[in-house]
Amino acid sequence: MPCYRCGARQTDPVRGASPWQRGVRNESQVLICPDCQRLHDHDLDACSTCGSRALICRLGEVECRSCGAVRMARSDALTVSVPPPPGLSAEVEAALNRVLGRA
């Protein structure tokens, strides 16, 4: 995953923990490269309980790594990533084939 801000690609840390920062922005997990961490205009989501920005987003939930509070991600953000129901594309394809006389 590249830096959300400048698009830089994460390089493997030579040793120890990655200097890249994880955060949640607009209900989705983002990575911030070391360069962009020096800028302080990040638009990251903050924990509603303790105000920390050390959040992780997973499976439709946003968890605070500072105080452990978990909240649901906004449903409108969730619907974006929900795939179409299985079988729909096959039905559409079959309908198209009928229309085009290929069935």
Ligand SMILES: [Zn+2]
């Ligand atoms: Zn960056």
Ligand SMILES: [Zn+2]
């Ligand atoms: Zn918190």
